[in-house]
Amino acid sequence: MSKLRNILKHLTKPFLNAGLQFYYRKPRKYAYQDIEVIVHPEVFPPHLTLSTKILLDFISEIELQNKTFLELGCGSGIISLLASKKGAIVTASDINKTALAYLEKASDKNQLNVSCIYSNLFENLQGKQFDYIIINPPYYPKQPKNIKEQAWFCGEDFQYFKDLFQQLPKFQSKENNIYIILSEDCQIEKIIAIASENNLTFAEVFKTKKAGEINTIYTIKQSDT
Numbered sequence: 001m002s003k004l005r006n007i008l009k010h011l012t013k014p015f016l017n018a019g020l021q022f023y024y025r026k027p028r029k030y031a032y033q034d035i036e037v038i039v040h041p042e043v044f045p046p047h048l049t050l051s052t053k054i055l056l057d058f059i060s061e062i063e064l065q066n067k068t069f070l071e072l073g074c075g076s077g078i079i080s081l082l083a084s085k086k087g088a089i090v091t092a093s094d095i096n097k098t099a100l101a102y103l104e105k106a107s108d109k110n111q112l113n114v115s116c117i118y119s120n121l122f123e124n125l126q127g128k129q130f131d132y133i134i135i136n137p138p139y140y141p142k143q144p145k146n147i148k149e150q151a152w153f154c155g156e157d158f159q160y161f162k163d164l165f166q167q168l169p170k171f172q173s174k175e176n177n178i179y180i181i182l183s184e185d186c187q188i189e190k191i192i193a194i195a196s197e198n199n200l201t202f203a204e205v206f207k208t209k210k211a212g213e214i215n216t217i218y219t220i221k222q223s224d225t
């Protein structure tokens with residue numbers, strides 16, 4: 001991250017946080033193409049962050065007809081709804097029950113089928129296989145204090161990633177595609193190192209710079225041992 005951008009971010013963060021909190025004090029609409037969701041204040045907001053929109057644009061280019069698709073940590077579920085619109089057989093999981101309840105309503109309203117599952121990572125997804133797994137993870141190294149913060153913070157010691165990469169190999173095959181998005185603002189090297197302890201490698205598939213921030217989508221594969 002450039003030094004100037006770092007300084008600007010540091011200066012604007014308190015204002016942004018206050019602004020975000022004010023904006024998200026009540027449920028807000030978010031739309032992509034003709035799909036609409038209502039985002040509850042306790043749920044990850046896709047409006048002012050870049051990652052969700054980047055994933056939506058990325059997924060809109062993939063052929064998904066009859067493919068099994070998992071959005072691990074679905075938040076508002078707009079990505080799951082898009083995948084369903086593209087003909088995928090979709091599972092959306094999260095530990096945030098409010099997110100899942102709102103997604104169920106959005107699934108009815110948009111007449112798009114999504115199976116919503118409460119699950120801590122893969123805990124309640126045992127035995128299932130997916131052609132596509134999409135992850136927009138919480139990546140800031142801080143202990144989350146509540147369910148809302150779990151959308152942003154992965155634990156001081158990156159516990160989210162330690163658990164994710166330990167569980168992921170079971171859900172991986174030679175044929176399936178696992179995509180994760182990371183911002184240059186997070187500790188990418190540390191996250192990649194945790195993956196490699198579990199014999200997983202990252203390869204860049206898409207990179208974009210928006211509002212001065214670089215976001216990269218990686219595919220995760222088993223290392224050749």
Ligand SMILES: C[S@@+](CC[C@H](N)C(=O)[O-])C[C@H]1O[C@@H](n2cnc3c(N)ncnc32)[C@H](O)[C@@H]1O
Pocket residue numbers: 044046051052055071072073074075076077079093094095096099119120121135136137138147150151152160
């Ligand atoms: C950055 S948000 C992304 C939300 C959505 N996928 C998107 O792109 O807009 C991360 C999501 O992961 C969920 N999450 C965090 N830890 C989780 C865990 N251990 N198991 C399942 N979901 C988790 C959060 O509740 C949040 O909805």
